Amino acid sequence: MKLKKKNQIKYFLLSVLGLAAFFGIWELSVRLGWVSDRTLSAPSAVIETLIRKLTDAKPDGSTLPQHFWQSLKLALSSFLVAVVVGVPLGWVMGYYKVADRLLTPLFEILRPIPPIAWIPIVILTMGIGMRAKIFIIFLAAFVPCVINSYLGIRLTDPVKINVAKTFGASPFKIFTTVCIPSSLNMVFTGVRLSLNSSWTTLVAAEMLASSRGLGYMIQLGRTLIRPDIIIVGMITIGITGALLNKLLALLEKKIAPWRYRDEA
Amino acid sequence: MAVLENKISVRNLCKTYEMKGNSHEVLRNMSFDVRENEFLVLLGPGQCGKTVLLNILAELEQPDGGEIVFAGGRPRMGEIGFVFQKYALFPWKTVMGNVEMSLKLRGVDKETRRAAAQEYIDMVGLSGFEKALPKQLSGGMKQRVGIARAYASEASIMLMDEPFGALDAQTRYQMEDEILRICEKKKRTVVFVTNNVEEAIYLGDRILLLSSRPSSVKEEYVVDLPRPRKHTDPAFLALRNRIVSNTDLNI
Numbered sequence: 001m002k003l004k005k006k007n008q009i010k011y012f013l014l015s016v017l018g019l020a021a022f023f024g025i026w027e028l029s030v031r032l033g034w035v036s037d038r039t040l041s042a043p044s045a046v047i048e049t050l051i052r053k054l055t056d057a058k059p060d061g062s063t064l065p066q067h068f069w070q071s072l073k074l075a076l077s078s079f080l081v082a083v084v085v086g087v088p089l090g091w092v093m094g095y096y097k098v099a100d101r102l103l104t105p106l107f108e109i110l111r112p113i114p115p116i117a118w119i120p121i122v123i124l125t126m127g128i129g130m131r132a133k134i135f136i137i138f139l140a141a142f143v144p145c146v147i148n149s150y151l152g153i154r155l156t157d158p159v160k161i162n163v164a165k166t167f168g169a170s171p172f173k174i175f176t177t178v179c180i181p182s183s184l185n186m187v188f189t190g191v192r193l194s195l196n197s198s199w200t201t202l203v204a205a206e207m208l209a210s211s212r213g214l215g216y217m218i219q220l221g222r223t224l225i226r227p228d229i230i231i232v233g234m235i236t237i238g239i240t241g242a243l244l245n246k247l248l249a250l251l252e253k254k255i256a257p258w259r260y261r262d263e264a
Numbered sequence: 265m266a267v268l269e270n271k272i273s274v275r276n277l278c279k280t281y282e283m284k285g286n287s288h289e290v291l292r293n294m295s296f297d298v299r300e301n302e303f304l305v306l307l308g309p310g311q312c313g314k315t316v317l318l319n320i321l322a323e324l325e326q327p328d329g330g331e332i333v334f335a336g337g338r339p340r341m342g343e344i345g346f347v348f349q350k351y352a353l354f355p356w357k358t359v360m361g362n363v364e365m366s367l368k369l370r371g372v373d374k375e376t377r378r379a380a381a382q383e384y385i386d387m388v389g390l391s392g393f394e395k396a397l398p399k400q401l402s403g404g405m406k407q408r409v410g411i412a413r414a415y416a417s418e419a420s421i422m423l424m425d426e427p428f429g430a431l432d433a434q435t436r437y438q439m440e441d442e443i444l445r446i447c448e449k450k451k452r453t454v455v456f457v458t459n460n461v462e463e464a465i466y467l468g469d470r471i472l473l474l475s476s477r478p479s480s481v482k483e484e485y486v487v488d489l490p491r492p493r494k495h496t497d498p499a500f501l502a503l504r505n506r507i508v509s510n511t512d513l514n515i
Contacts, residue, residue, distance in 0.1 A: 159352040162324050167366040167417060168342025181356045258355040258399055
């Protein structure tokens with residue numbers, strides 16, 4: 001017991017040491033001039049900028065919370081559309097052979113195209129407005145939703161389907177009462193992946209003409225040669241992504257508390 | 265014992281699977297009768313097609329040949345109860361949710377089905393666990409839910425596919441007594457599949473010994489030992505030896 005506690009302290013100190021070393025070397029390499037502070041800002045400068053940007057709109061026109069809110073709205077609305085469309089589509093494709101045969105070949109071709117590769121054609125057809133951005137992020141978030149929901153249905157334990165059959169359940173009832181619930185853990189994995197990719201595609205989508213948003217802020221940071229602003233944007237994206245992920249994990253625990261592949 | 269009528273007549277059942285160009289004949293001219301309210305045990309070596317036979321009886325699979333005649337006509341889906349070897353509970357449903365599911369699917373109103381399900385939950389000794397999820401239960405308790413769930417469908421025929429096969433020996437003995445008690449209380453026609461000779465003699469009114477694949481009925485044994493039976497009873501052991509010496513080895 002005592003030994004365990006001792007080890008815990010040891011490992012905690014090691015983690016702190018790792019982080020401290022990383023930031024220490026980073027800070028030193030800028031302070032000692034190994035790297036020019038015009039290309040990389042020291043952590044201390046980044047924190048300074050972060051605090052200042054909470055209220056200051058200079059030099060990019062908006063405060064950090066304004067950028068953040070803009071990006072969050074954009075990413076979440078696209079993500080929600082992707083979930084609402086993608087998950088039921090995956091379910092139907094997984095259960096009904098007609099839908100599977102009709103849509104899967106098309107999906108297989110569209111799937112490997114990276115979301116960023118859609119940008120030029122989206123600009124031509126939809127312009128550079130909000131709609132175009134939502135569409136690009138939607139594409140990124142859509143794919144994992146469909147794939148995982150599809151697989152979730154396909155991996156339904158055939159014995160559980162047989163149980164429902166012996167109860168006299170119709171194919172539709174089997175779909176709704178057995179296949180969909182047993183796919184939920186897979187669906188959540190898909191939704192998490194899709195949240196990740198909508199958040200990571202954000203910067204690319206905001207490269208299309210925009211005047212606000214974290215992606216815009218980062219872009220402008222490059223133009224203005226302000227590495228501190230770029231890093232503040234990156235950190236905000238990183239922390240928010242991690243938090244959203246945590247939030248979804250909590251939601252899954254609430255909605256689908258049984259564990260994936262829990263043999264029952 | 266009163267004269268029992270045939271509940272199910274199985275005649276010349278055949279089933280062959282085609283796999284990668286090889287054909288596996290599983291059932292060959294399988295014929296037997298199941299009598300009303302009897303506890304019939306189908307005893308056979310592993311991989312002899314016992315599960316396939318039950319699946320065909322439950323209409324989960326179609327035979328290639330032969331016929332099955334039910335007294336009073338072919339039961340509709342939902343009129344045959346099935347207890348599965350691997351429990352196959354729905355992990356997202358509570359004990360109550362699992363047991364009442366067949367009634368819910370049939371559109372029985374909530375109050376009626378809750379009351380019916382409660383009776384079977386009490387019957388298998390799980391009172392107080394109504395709100396538990398399957399993952400919180402032990403193997404024996406899970407199979408109790410499986411049994412309650414099958415009985416709650418009010419089916420007159422119960423098919424049990426090695427229901428205690430996954431349990432440890434101790435729990436298994438307990439569950440064997442449990443199932444006898446339940447059968448005593450709720451008369452149903454039971455077809456019980458096992459590969460365990462002692463279990464077959466301990467439970468069955470009648471045992472049908474199946475041959476190895478392609479399987480058919482090799483021999484019938486009527487077990488007229490009084491219950492509760494003892495594994496050490498000389499008559500029990502004599503029957504056991506007769507059956508074992510007649511059993512096909514499955515290599």
